Amino acid sequence: MRLHCLPLHAALLTALVFCTTPAYAAGTVGTGTPGSCNEAALDAALVGGGTVNFNCGGGQVTIPLTSTKMLTSATSIDGSGLITLDGQAAVSHFYLNNAVNYTLAGMSLVNGKASLGGAIRVDSATVVLTKLLLSNNVAEGLGAKGGAIYTSNGTTLFIQEVRAIANQSDGSGGAIYTSANDTMAMGRFVAQDNQAGAGGGAIFHRGQSLNIGRSLFTGNRVTQWGANGGAIAIDPAGPSSVVLGNSTFYGNTGVAPGGSNGSAVDVTGGQSATIYSSTFAGNSLAEGVIAAHGGTTATLTHTIVSSSLQDNANCFTNTGGSIADGSNNLQFGGSVAQSCGAAIPVTDPLLAPLADNGGFSHTMALKAGSPAIDAGSSCSQFDQRDVARPIGPACDIGAYEAPLPVVVPSAPGGGTTAIPALGGAGLTLLSALLAGLGLGQRQRRQG
Ligand SMILES: [Ca+2]
Structure with missing residues (x-):
């Protein structure tokens, strides 16, 4: 049996190597036309597992499903970005069973329904x-x-370049729920507008190791009184390791102050959690943007926690929970100014609105003069957009590494004008234009 081993992103899954075993009869769905790609053809291709591809004419094709695909043999399915499987609000798409490997790639899975997943x-x-x-x-x-x-x-579970949008759970985990003994690592993940009745508007983690990097959580929410974690609720059933980094949490919500803990992230269960190089802004309607309780310590490093609502503390702890200042953090706003720790500076991080600044997901750029710029030390190698850190003399606090300011002579005879906060593409274009005009001049940021 030949093994195909695919190394995943080293920074996210250090030294982990995923191996598939596509040694069974390969299946192809369809015979070259959209009409040939139907559920019966998919069912036939899935028999016995192996590698499953699609031959549907090269355009976008939607296949309505009437039954959940129950798989028990190692299977790798690749839709090449062209295939939508539609559960028609009646069935889920896949039940992946047995202790084997599965890969699902290049597909949209929409309108599924089940009680679990x-x-x-x-x-x-x-x-x-x-x-x-x-x-x-x-x-x-x-x-x-x-x-x-x-x-x-x-x-x-390994997740890379996946968008989870507008999924909903009557219970917990609006997009994803992991049970005890499960582990999950994700990079370049987007969770947007997911909703859970109980905890974890996007993710509810009961499992062991959870590693989230370079991801965006926005518009997720919990809806029932007492539900915690507008974006992520972490409540391990046993020993766990939780690390969140280089990610943005914007506009996630709880039910109300006093009705939810952690409008963005809630951690409990007595396990430690580390949050580094991340940006929290615009989250509301809970006790704290980040909440720690049940004996859990959440350690923040190189992280911005900003709230614009006066009824919302940035950090909240009770029942033995604590927030640890792991250095180089900023906090701003909220009714309890230093709620994330007395040693963490309270200052406006000067965040730009959530926008496309390059990379897989949207980020909040740092405006000119932001105290987050070059205020870090020994950051991770890349920001949320996969931009290499540091730019300038030091890395920045939060999920976004600001580009160097461009200084242009304003007029003959003297004076300069700073043009900050351009994205990489904009900076490249501007540099080219300036070079063409004989004005090219980039200046390293000082201090
Ligand atoms: Ca920098």
Whole structure:
């Protein structure tokens, strides 16, 4: 049996290597026309596992599903970005069972429905999800978990370049729920507008290791009184390791101050959590943007926690929880100015609106004069956009590394005009234009 080993992003999954085993009869869905790509053809291609591709005429094709695809053999399915599987608000897409490897790539899984995992349920398998859109999937009913994805029984889940948008769980985990003994690592993930009745508007993590890097959480929410974690609720069932880095949390919400803990992130269960090089802004309607309780310590490093609402502390702790200042943080706003720690400076980080600044997901750029610029030390190698740090004399606080300011002579005879905060493409274009005009001049930022 030949093994195909695909190294995942080293910074996210240090030294982890994922191996698929596509040694079974390969299946191709379709015979070259959109009409040939139907559910029966998909069912036939999936028999026995192996590598499954699509031959549907080269355009976008939607295949309505009437049954969940129950897989028990190692399988790798690649839709090449052209295939949508539609659960028609009646069935989920995949139930990945057995202790084998699965890869799902290049597909949109939409309109799925189940009680556990509206699109994908995983039981004890190792799964790679890459270049997927998970949208409008629902976990419905009493005990619902995981609007798009539910894992259990020692599952290992790797997620890369996946967008989870507008999924919903009546219970916990608007997009994803992990059970005890499961591990999950994700990079370049976007969770937007997901909703959970109970905890974790985007993610509810009960499992062991959780590693999130270079991701965006925006517009996620919890809806029931007492539900925690507008974006992420972390409540491990046993020993765990939780690390969140180089990510932006914007506009996530709880139910109300006093009705939820952690409008963005809630950690409990007595396990430590580390949050580094991340930006929190515009989250509201909970006790704290970041909440730690149940004996849990959340350590912040190189992180901006900013709230514009006067009824919302930036950090909240109770029942033995604590927030640790791991150095180089900023906090701003909120009714309790230094709620993330007395040693953390309270100052306006001068964040620009959430926007496309390059990279896989939107970020909040640092405006000129931001105290976050060059205020870090020994940051991670890349920011949320995969821009190498540091730029300038030091790395920046938060998920976004600001470009060098461009200084242009304003007029013959003297004076300069700073043009800050251009994205990489804009900077390249401006440099080219200036070079053409004989004005090219980049100046390293001082201090
Ligand atoms: Ca810098």
